[in-house]
Amino acid sequence: MARPHILPLTTPLTVRVAALVLSVALAGPAMAQEAGRRVVSLGGAVTEIVYALGEQDRLAARDSTSTFPVEATALPDVGYVRALSPEGVLSVAPDMILAEESSGPQETLDVLEAAQVPLVVVPDGYDGPAIRRKIEIVAEALGVPEKGEALAAEVEATLAEAVEGARPDQPVRVLFVLSMQGGRIMAAGRGSSAEAIISLAGGVNALEGFNGYSQVSDEAVLEAAPEVILMMERGGDHGGDSADVLAHPVLGQTPAAETGAVLRLPGLLLLGFGPRTPEAVTALSSALKAARP
């Protein structure tokens, strides 16, 4: 099959992209059979994008964070995305690996590279353009760029709409609690994925002064005075239901606890930054509006 790169590199970008799209469109069915028929998808958002593109039949396996849609969980699970074992991934005989940026460890990726399985890294990012980039890269890798463009445009439009609809009169102060194991609060700070989704949904992160996710002191939580406490809906050690939050010696003293404004949304929906992010924005913003006394 002719490679797409037949034009000189000096050709203007638009022409090259057009030619690439055209050649892929013409060769589409044939190419789809050539590469990417057994794809391992690593990362919840990446798997969601593959499903949203309608290319799920080409998936051979997924990682343990890929839990949406439910059908994806029927695929073989190659383990946690940051602790992959090379033989596990190779055992499903993949001819392509789509991996979110944080996949690892590096040793495993090196072995996979030596196995000459094409590895497509999908960069992380917590905003609209990042979602578009993820979709474009996955679609390009799977040889369906026109489907990708359609999906990206659709997600962009619905996201813009959701963000527009989310705009509040006055932003709500939201505290994102990642976990509260043993009473210690792990919360979202500046630059975290949780902060990004909170601000898209018309809220403002109640905590600043640290980056990413970190354990925070009780006093800092009181000082932050969140009006809403946001958590992930997930079982196990992340647990603690709303009653636990209200009974927590510090969280129970916040304005959010007084009005009972404790929200739970599925973690992958909330923090995945994939095709469902508009849905997450809408769900979160309407919950924020409802929580406002």
Next chain:
Amino acid sequence: MAAPALSDRPSPLRRLAAAEGDRRPRARLAALALTALLLVICVLSLGVGASGTSLPAALWQAFNGEEIAMRDRLILFDIRLPRLAMGMLVGAALAVSGAVMQGLFRNPLADPGLVGVGAGAGLGAILAIVLGGLLPLALRDGLGYALVPVAAFAGGWVTTVLLYRIATREGRTSVAVMLLAGIALAALAGAISGVLVYMADDSQLRDLTFWGLGSLAGATWGKVLVAGPLIGLALAATSFLAHALNALALGEAPAAHLGIPVQRMKRLAVVSVAAATGAAVAVSGGIGFIGIVVPHLLRLIIGPDHRLLLPNAALLGASLLLVADMISRTIIAPAELPIGIVTAVIGGPFFLWILLRNRAGLDL
């Protein structure tokens, strides 16, 4: 000198170990059996994995002069073989280090963790994971993913040297001071680790958790080449210790009267344990239990003579870790269970069972 404590009291062990006094024939038999066991396990280990790659099929192809498929070759020679080598090295290192520590401290609970190697190596690894991003870019890129193992080894080494300095006064090393200072240093290292864990972000925390559980999944030839010579040298050095450790069972003064250079021997023991364990922990993370289970199991069968105990511990430790690794990589394939979980789950109950059967006879 052989088997002083075990043979002079009636116990179920007596039936188990019918040979009074001289158990060397039994130990030689055990060494043969363990060597055979290790060989069988090595072959099995090369043949077992998440993928369907089969060793006999590949060998048959090679025998017939056919080209082995690229993927099979990669799985056999770049995934399973380095993993096998690393498993043997780490298992042997942990088991022999455990036996040496128990002999040196004359304490059945001693393991390499007591001389601070474990805690120090852990601290080094945590430092690298949490603060690695602050290093100058050139240094970080130069070390690549060797950063964590190198830091772990350095951490274990520094703690051991520090401990040795603390315990040595006027050229004499006090084993008791070393034991107590080891506990204090481990607590200190634990506290610093705690501060770093507090500073760690979400993804670093997840890396820490997986490092702490231990795994051979990251085995590469590069790591084997780094850890291999260190562990090999350390194990070779311990073979000179066997006679001295036997004498030391009588106490330090009697050992000195027997002509044992006690001070030099203690230094050699500590240095080789630090090197072996430091290298093992650095490449595979925290794998527990091998250092306790293997030496005790062997003492019950072949007696406490270190000349026989140390080589057999190396063989059994290697076999045990390889079996645990086979379980860890196949039980939830294609995903993988951290090997520390496997060693604890099979090691714990098995060790308890042995203890319950032989508790009357166990007296180190």
